[in-house]
Amino acid sequence: MRETILVVDDERDIVRLLEYNLLEENFKVATALTGQDALKLASETRPDLIILDLMLPGIDGREVCKTLKRQPETDHIPIIILSAKASEVDRVIGFELGCDDYVVKPFNTRELILRVKAILRRMNPPDDTSEVIQIADLTINTAKHQVRLSGEIVDLTPTEFKLLVYLIRRKDRVQTREVLLNQVWGLSEDEVDTRTVDTHVRRLRQKLGHLDYTIKTVRSLGYIFKPPASGLVGGPGYKFEDEEEEEELANVEPLGDQT
Secondary structure, three states: OOEEEEEEEOOOOHHHHHHHHHHOOOOEEEEEOHHHHHHHHHHHHHHOOOEEEOOOOOHHHHHHHHHHHOOOOOOOOOOOEEEOOOOOHHHHHHHHOOOEEEEOOOOHHHHHHHHHHHHHHOOOOOHHHEEEEOOOEEEEEEOOEEEEEEEEEOOOOOHHHHHHHHHHHOOOOOOHHHHHHHHHOOOOOOOOOOOHHHHHHHHHHHHHHHHHEEEEEOOOOOEOOOOOOOOOOOOOOEEOOOOOOEEEEOOOOOOOOOO
C-alpha cells in the first residue's frame, strides 16, 4: 500500500519540489499552504507522515503540531519539522512539541526523503522482526507497532514506541541520555539538547498509566526500565529520581554494552 505524505509549507516552490520527489518515490502526496488547511487535511486524509514548516500564515506550524498531538485521531502521525530556524533552542522546542525529526532549510531533498523512509520503516517493521513483548498487563507487538495496556490500545508516536521498546529490551540496565539520543533519534548531543529525551520519557510515562513507575530516572545518568517483578537493584551512589519520591539503589547493574 502506498503511504501518504502531507507536505505543509507556504512556499509553493518547496511544496512543488517535495511533491515531485515524493511522487517519484511512489508516495501519495497531499499538500497545504496554511496551518488551517493542514489541520483539515490531516483530519480528513490521515496521512502516514507530515512534513511541516513552522512559519505558516494564520495558524503557525507550532500550533499545528500542538493541535495534532492533542487529538487522538492524529497524535500518532509522525511529524518532520522543516524550518529555517537552526538554533539549538528551536530544535529543542520542536522535539518538545512532539516532532519525530527536525530538518533545517535549506535542505537536501534526497536526505529528507531518506529520513521520511526511515521513520516509516520504524512504524512498519518487516514481518520477520515480529515480536510480542508482555510485561504485566502491557503488551507490545513490534510488527504491528501496537501497544496495549490492560487490553486497551495506547497511542504512541513512532519515537515514543521506539524509546519504550529500546528501554524494555535493555531492562535493568541504565541507558544514558546521550545513548538514547543516539540510538532512538539518530542524533548526537551536539545536534540537540539531551532534555529532548526527558520530554519524551515524561510523555511516555503519562501514557503508561499505572505502569509509569517502570521507567526510572537515574540521577546524573539517564533512565532504566524496571519490570514490575524484577525488584530494585542498583549500585552505591545511584539514585532514582521520580517525580514524587527518590529511592536509593542498592545494586545498579553496570552500564555495560549500550548497543
